[in-house]
Amino acid sequence: MINSKKRVLVLEGSPRQGNTTVATDWVLAGLGKKGVEVIRLRVCDLNINGCQECEGCVTEKKRAGCQQEDDMLEVYDLLVDSDLVLWTSPVFCWGVTSQIKAVVDRCFALLNGENLLKGSRWAVVLTAGGDHFDGADLAVEMFRRLAEFGQVEYLGHYVVPNCGRPQELKRRLDVARAARRFGQELRQALLK
Numbered sequence: 001m002i003n004s005k006k007r008v009l010v011l012e013g014s015p016r017q018g019n020t021t022v023a024t025d026w027v028l029a030g031l032g033k034k035g036v037e038v039i040r041l042r043v044c045d046l047n048i049n050g051c052q053e054c055e056g057c058v059t060e061k062k063r064a065g066c067q068q069e070d071d072m073l074e075v076y077d078l079l080v081d082s083d084l085v086l087w088t089s090p091v092f093c094w095g096v097t098s099q100i101k102a103v104v105d106r107c108f109a110l111l112n113g114e115n116l117l118k119g120s121r122w123a124v125v126l127t128a129g130g131d132h133f134d135g136a137d138l139a140v141e142m143f144r145r146l147a148e149f150g151q152v153e154y155l156g157h158y159v160v161p162n163c164g165r166p167q168e169l170k171r172r173l174d175v176a177r178a179a180r181r182f183g184q185e186l187r188q189a190l191l192k
């Protein structure tokens with residue numbers, strides 16, 4: 001039987017299982033399981049180098065063509081084949097973690113040539129120690145602009161500001177509700 005489930009790739013960018021994991025769990029609960037197949041990768045557990053700017057990908061039209069042989073090769077296939085990519089990260093120094101930024105930069109190999117990202121759909125979940133304007137805004141802007149550049153449909157973001165310890169976040173029921181609602185919205189967009 002043909003697998004008609006929508007494929008969701010979660011690229012989780014925190015080096016620890018903390019606030020971002022909690023928020024991601026809630027969003028995925030809202031997304032639900034029926035008709036959806038989720039692959040959840042903790043990027044920090046993978047071996048993914050930064051882009052070496054060798055330009056080896058520039059001449060390759062039909063595939064990523066990246067010259068580096070690391071775990072990104074598998075992520076390339078998943079990025080292209082997924083119906084939704086959910087990027088998640090804590091805000092680190094007015095941006096995302098260096099581990100998730102490495103994946104973002106390596107996406108460049110998919111944008112060269114035929115643009116293998118065209119028509120993909122992305123959404124973003126961020127947690128931040130500060131408010132929306134202490135860096136979360138800039139991290140969102142990076143994803144939004146990269147999506148625009150890559151002709152990726154940007155489905156939106158959910159930012160949890162003013163995070164303390166993960167145990168505290170777990171008690172914030174308003175955040176849990178809003179995160180689940182965001183997941184439900186993603187589900188609607190995915191299944192319509």
Ligand SMILES: Cc1cc2nc3c(=O)[nH]c(=O)nc-3n(C[C@H](O)[C@H](O)[C@H](O)COP(=O)(O)O)c2cc1C
Pocket residue numbers: 014015016017018019020021089090091092093094095127128129130131134135136163164166
């Ligand atoms: C190295 C580092 C840099 C950070 N930089 C920022 C920042 O620029 N803006 C902000 O709002 N929070 C910042 N934070 C706070 C984290 O975004 C926040 O604690 C987040 O919820 C941690 O998520 P995690 O528990 O999933 O790792 C920083 C934390 C660390 C460890």
